[in-house]
Amino acid sequence: EGRTRFLEAIKEFENGQLDARLLEVLCCEGCIMGAGMTTKEQEFKRRSRISKYVRDCLKYRNQGQWEKDMVYFADLDLRRSFERDDKRVGIITPDIDLRPILERMGKKSESDFLNCGACGYDTCLDHAMSIYRGLAEDEMCLPYTIEKLKQTNEELEKSNSKLSDTQQQLVQSERLASMAQMATGIAHEVNNPLGVVLMYAHMLKDQCKDDKQLGEDLGMIVEQADRCKKIVAGLLNFARQNQVAFESVDLNEIVEKGLQIVERPKNIAAEIINQMENPYCELDKDQMVQVLVNLISNAYAAMPDGGKLTITTGGNDFQVWFSIADTGIGIPKENMPKLFQPFFTTKKMGKGTGLGLAVTYGIVKMHRGDIKVTSNADLSKGPTGTTFTVAIPRAGRRE
Template sequence: MSNYGPCIAKKAEIRDPPVASAVDAVLAYDELRSLFAQDGIELTRLPETDFDGPRPGVGRLFPVSAGLLKTAALRADILENNIMVVDGKDNVLQILSELSQDAIKVEFLDILFCEGCINGPIIGNGFSRFSRKEIVTNYVRHELTRQRQEDIESFLDEYACVDLHRGFTNRAISLPIPGQKEVKAILRRIKKLGPENELNCAACGYPTCREKAIAVYQGLAEAEMCLPYLIDQLEESLKAVQKFSQELERAQTQLIQKEKLASVGELAAGVAHELNNPLAAILLYGHLLLEEVSAEDPHFSNLRTITEEADRAKKIVAALLDFARQRKLDLQPTDLNVLLEETLQVLKKESRLENVRLVHYLDPRLPRLLADHSQLQQAFSNLIINACEAMPQGGDLTIVTAPVEDGVLIEFTDTGCGIPEENLSKIFTPFFTTKKPGRGTGLGLALVYAIIKMHGGQISVRSKEGKGSTFSIILPHHPPPQIEESQGLLLETDRREEV
């Protein structure tokens, strides 16, 4: 024997002792539709036949909201309030709550926890609850016109021996009721730290956040199934992905830069050493010739130009060697404020600083770092000279130090010409320069980049054309362990004797 209906609650009823083994299966209408579809049965094409008896009459209205009243021949008077019909989960829960508090007085309460058993095998989900109710009531009205009272009485006599009485088994499930402490703890799990965070959007199926928390405590719901919380989690995940993507992009850029520096450094070392010997000879014989000729000699001016240009070439070669030279970090406890003051003291006689106003804000709380004093001084010198060259007509150079979470921040800000946006990604590339020919090698910032990276630090630049630039350096408290090859930049060149 099978029982068909829209209510899944019927599935549990077949386990009741009074009907045990009498019903083999309970199929909901959705399951019945699936069976029909599997066997290729189309109900709309089948001829209509009568149901087996007994014929129910108005009893057919039983599954419709308020149909029980019609079936039992009860008339509800709205002025009396003695009979009340309630359907839908939220409405049922509300009225049960009010009844438990004696807020409502009613003699007869017709409750449908669903919205009525009106979802038949032909009435699909395409219909609203109101359309379904109309279809059922129209069907009942039509059947009543075909049915004679004598037939109804005959059916009742035929099935009089069937016991239709139903009993009631109290199977109330008592769920634990949480206190305020437990409710607040559950709400904190989904970042509802105060009443202002409790939106009561009902997207989870519970009218308020606190009712949802109670259901979670009772094991009826999951705390994380909260729409605002899920949106917050999604936003945090997106931010984490974006941060990871930025870090990955930054790491790729640094890797490319290191590879460039390594290959350029090796090339520079080889070229520099090959050039040093002929340059030394040119300088030596040029100076000898200058000593042999007088200043009035027509060749004196040409000889002096030769020695000056050879000397400039020697400085370029020296810069190449500095860039490529292998020098391990000589780490010592270093006060960066003192180091910057010493660097400024060394550079104060530079002609390029004459029209530049130096402003520095050196935080006295700055912790001492393990650093290579001479290499950092060289890096700072390069940045200061670069900033001054960007302000040929004068300007302000501001140097700031401050402790940060990961170490120490050093910033150099000038009011010079700025850097075009298209050049910002190239300024640390070896041999890249925007200076006029003969004014720079393009190795100064590349060397700064290499020194900061050897200390495990980060260097970045912000610039606006016509406004100025800011170079920001963050140095960690402790540099990473040194690698023998020093990331391919530090070569064998320092072990060769310079001419």
């Protein structure tokens, strides 16, 4: 409304319809709403307000002070002078290149010229011309500013979620590193006495060949001590205390081997998708097969009612990767941060040591690689299942 009144006043002044030599209109630069109006009241009401204000002032004035003020300000010159400064938006001439300004305003194609008037100008070109003359700013284009804000907001959200992911990974790595330290200590302490137990159990077993019952009992000791040895070896693997024997291998062959080793339940289908042009990389063959065996076994265990296992391989010049996806029950959200911790298992007592994923994590880290997991256990949010992705540098490190 202010903008319309502003234009009307100028037109009337120009046509000589106003009986005034000076028209002073309120026109602030940079206001997206156009010229502002101080009140919505009608003209006479405004006048009567001013009269009342003056009458009140006269009523309560201090006559002595007023006279003093009159003398004091007698020399004050209240005249005002004006200089001509034509700020009207000129006709756009072909020699003025408004393109850079229009670009800044986000007007790149015809459909961007909304000519909505929200900036106080009738058209986007008028607005651009005013910017050219230093009378307006780019940000006054509301649709553009809103769009930009949206973009900035989206970018902020993305970097925020990246930041919190990285933070979580850091916390996880730190926790696993301190666990690894503890695991190494325990493993080294247990390893030697365990070796002695095994050795003497074997010796006794050999000496008691005639006593069947004793032989069976000693066999049990050997079996369980062997199991403990495997757990200790697993702990050392998790703690990255083992050596990595890098050699040049075909990753696809390793994937196939891993798939062959684990017996596939009849109700589960398996598929390998190869997206790799060059399958050769440097890694420890046995350890990587171990990683595959662990992940594939877990995937099968997650599909008790059947499903599909998909192994995808890929890579670029710097790294190779494979992902193992199942259509199983998924991993509950609360278990995700504990997945790679040693001895964490959801399997029944005696069914798993809880070292499989910890060992997998250790082996991948020994290869200077990365392991990521995504999972959905909530059917209302889509198909359930889990995908582990392992990425390792194409060239191994030789110490």
